[in-house]
Amino acid sequence: MLKPSKLGYAELTVRDLEGMTHYYSEILGFTLMEEDEQGRRYFSSGLDHHNIILTPVNESNLLSMGFQLAKDVSLIDAQKELNKLGVPSELKTDAQPGISEFLELQDPDGFNVHLYTEIEMPAPRFKEKGIIPNKLGHLALASTNPIKTAEFYKDVLGFYYTDKIDERANFLTCNTDHHVLNVSNLGKRLGQSNLYHIAFELRDASHQYQAMDILARNNIKVLWGPNRHTAGHNIAAYHHDPDGNLVELFIDMDQLxxxxxxxxxxPWHEDFPMLPRYWDDNSQWGTKFEETLLDYASKKFEKVSNKN
Ligand SMILES: [Fe+2]
Structure with a gap:
């Protein structure tokens, strides 16, 4: 069965291209690698040609997720496997700088999934200035049908189901991180699929405090956390990027x-051994916040409807 090795990149459509470019290059500390003819901007966290793509289309959404397959997988064979499962896909060549070919398919929410085996590694290294996360850690999807979408990643792409919090969150992984995808029912609540949040891994608590200081200096409020989650046990803190997307900065993610x-x-686990399970709350420390993460993620849509 097809199974990606890592979440390589996220392609976001953006309303505020300049604000988002400043955020990714100066605040998060990614390197702007290039801008293509369509005006898409490519950012690297340190090794790959890109881990974030910003596509200006005057709408804020998640357009594509790039998953890297093992080196020895042939995309032609991968396409045959997808065909057998009744999942249409298209082999695209030279569609993106840094990746000569990828398979494009759509998940049940309409998000594009790109599967590739090779990406150029110009290795701009980690920047000296900014938050400088280790990596793009996970994507949380606002799904209109979370069960169907979670099943798709499990059955078609070989993801492993880890934890679950009601219908609110379904955690899946393709490697050792507790989750590289979280499929939530936020899309059902909003009546459309979109990004719920995007998450970056930091190194330790000191790095997380430093990150909050950098956000504060840039007038970006911490909305929720730092607080230890139940599912995944990551200590997470959330803020909004200039486009209103919810962004998580985390440490201590459980390793499968x-x-x-x-x-x-x-030491902080509830169960020994700690197995995938169901949780009824997302805060291990019992900390209560005025608004939920879903409320904060929904604000982007309130802003849009207020403008209209
Ligand atoms: Fe998350």
Whole structure:
């Protein structure tokens, strides 16, 4: 079965291209690699040609997710496997700088999924200035049918189902991180699919505090956290980017031991062994916030409707 090795990139459509460019290059500390003929801007966290693509189309959404397959997988064979499962896909060549070919398919919410085996690694290295995350950690989807979408990633792309919080959150991984995808029912609530949040991994608590200081200096408020989640046990803090997307900065994500089906034990775990499970709350510390993460993610849509 097809199974990606990593979440390589997210392509966002953006309303405020200049604000988002400043955010990704100066505040998060990614390197702007290039701008293509369509005006799409490509940012690297340190190794790959890109981990973030900003596409200006005057609408804020998640357009595509790039998943890198193992080096020895042939995209032609991958396409045959998808065909067998009744999932149409298109092999695209030279559609993006840095990636010579990828397979494009759509998930049940209409998000584009790009599967590729190779990406150029110009390695601009990590910047000296800005938050400078380790990597793009996970994407949380505002799905109109979270169960169907989560099943798609499990059955078609071989993702492993980890935890679940009601219909609100379905956590899936394709590697050892507790989740690289979180499929939520926010899209159902909004009546459209969109991005729920995008998450970047930091190194430790000191790095997380430093990140909050950088946000504060740039007049960006921390909305929720830092607080330890139940599912994944990551200590997460959330803010809005200039386009109104909810962004998570986290540390301490649970690590799945492949083949054993439980997470590497940690002192803060509730269960030993810590197995995938159902949770009824997302705050391990019991901290209550005035608004939920779904409320904060919904604000982007309130802003749009107020403008109209
Ligand atoms: Fe998250």
């Amino acid at each position: 031991i492949p083949g054993l089906g439980y997470f590497d034990p940690r």
